[in-house]
Amino acid sequence: MVHQSVWTPGADVTRHAGSLIPPNRDFFVAPPLEIGQVTSAESTLKTSTQPVSTPFRIIICLLVGLLGVGITWLITASAIFTGIIGSLFVLCAYGKTLFLHYCSYVGENGIAIYTLKGDRQNIAKAKVLRFQDATNLYTSQTQHYHNFFYNGTSYSYRFKQKSGQPFELGGSYRSRRGWPKDKDAWHLANTAELAWSNYLLPLVDEQLERLGYIEFPMEGYLQAVRVGPAFMEFVMKDGVVQRVQVADMKSITLGSGMFHFVHKDAQWWSGKGSYSFDYGNIPNAKLFLLCLKRLTGIAWN
Numbered sequence: 001m002v003h004q005s006v007w008t009p010g011a012d013v014t015r016h017a018g019s020l021i022p023p024n025r026d027f028f029v030a031p032p033l034e035i036g037q038v039t040s041a042e043s044t045l046k047t048s049t050q051p052v053s054t055p056f057r058i059i060i061c062l063l064v065g066l067l068g069v070g071i072t073w074l075i076t077a078s079a080i081f082t083g084i085i086g087s088l089f090v091l092c093a094y095g096k097t098l099f100l101h102y103c104s105y106v107g108e109n110g111i112a113i114y115t116l117k118g119d120r121q122n123i124a125k126a127k128v129l130r131f132q133d134a135t136n137l138y139t140s141q142t143q144h145y146h147n148f149f150y151n152g153t154s155y156s157y158r159f160k161q162k163s164g165q166p167f168e169l170g171g172s173y174r175s176r177r178g179w180p181k182d183k184d185a186w187h188l189a190n191t192a193e194l195a196w197s198n199y200l201l202p203l204v205d206e207q208l209e210r211l212g213y214i215e216f217p218m219e220g221y222l223q224a225v226r227v228g229p230a231f232m233e234f235v236m237k238d239g240v241v242q243r244v245q246v247a248d249m250k251s252i253t254l255g256s257g258m259f260h261f262v263h264k265d266a267q268w269w270s271g272k273g274s275y276s277f278d279y280g281n282i283p284n285a286k287l288f289l290l291c292l293k294r295l296t297g298i299a300w301n
Contacts (some may be wrong), residue, residue, distance in 0.1 A: 014185035016040045029114040045101035057236030106191045120217045129167045131199045140280035157189040197287040227291045246296045
């Protein structure tokens with residue numbers, strides 16, 4: 001049986017990864033009006049997918065478990081090890097036959113994620129963020145290694161809201177070189193960050209006209225970084241503001257999740273003229289990069 005999708009994307013709407021949306025995707029809940037015009041969407045559910053009945057799931061799990069027990073017993077002849085492997089086979093079969101699907105939308109004014117579990121007739125669980133309710137976005141990505149071998153990348157995109165309740169998109173993927181596959185949930189977080197940055201642009205333009213710079217507040221000894229036309233200002237915890245012309249910078253680097261700005265007259269023994277801060281500690285990091293490129297000409301790939 002083929003189901004009709006509740007919502008049909010327009011020709012200008014892509015997947016979060018930027019590719020075309022497959023025609024068999026089932027968007028089981030329409031995007032809410034409060035997130036504005038939808039720019040990208042994704043669904044893990046196909047129009048032809050049907051939930052597996054409970055009795056059939058039990059039979060599949062038992063058969064897969066018996067298969068795991070048989071294979072393990074032939075290899076090890078260990079009752080304990082055989083029981084463990086058999087249980088893992090059952091859990092794997094349970095997860096594979098579980099009816100659990102997501103559809104998500106990124107709009108000009110917000111994000112919406114819907115979860116459908118158990119059956120098509122169930123009410124989908126909603127998770128919606130309106131950008132007007134958010135204050136800042138903090139992002140981080142960490143590559144993990146074990147014995148010098150890449151073991152995956154974890155990420156966190158955490159929106160702070162006026163209500164105090166954070167809205168977080170997080171997870172992990174395995175793709176050391178290049179982006180994850182188009183269906184990976186990381187693309188939702190990445191596209192949401194871009195939409196949020198575009199949403200803030202009119203606000204930062206107003207701040208630039210009013211103050212002459214754009215401020216990015218932080219926590220710690222370095223309280224804020226300001227970006228202005230051809231200059232940067234570093235606001236210290238003691239209230240001291242140090243302005244540096246970009247032309248006077250000796251080095252500007254971003255590596256291992258850390259920004260480093262070093263003045264040509266920096267004193268290595270005192271640390272004066274050298275400014276470092278964590279990428280994950282600066283709010284709206286992608287917007288910070290956009291402002292750096294636009295106002296100072298500093299850019300990273």
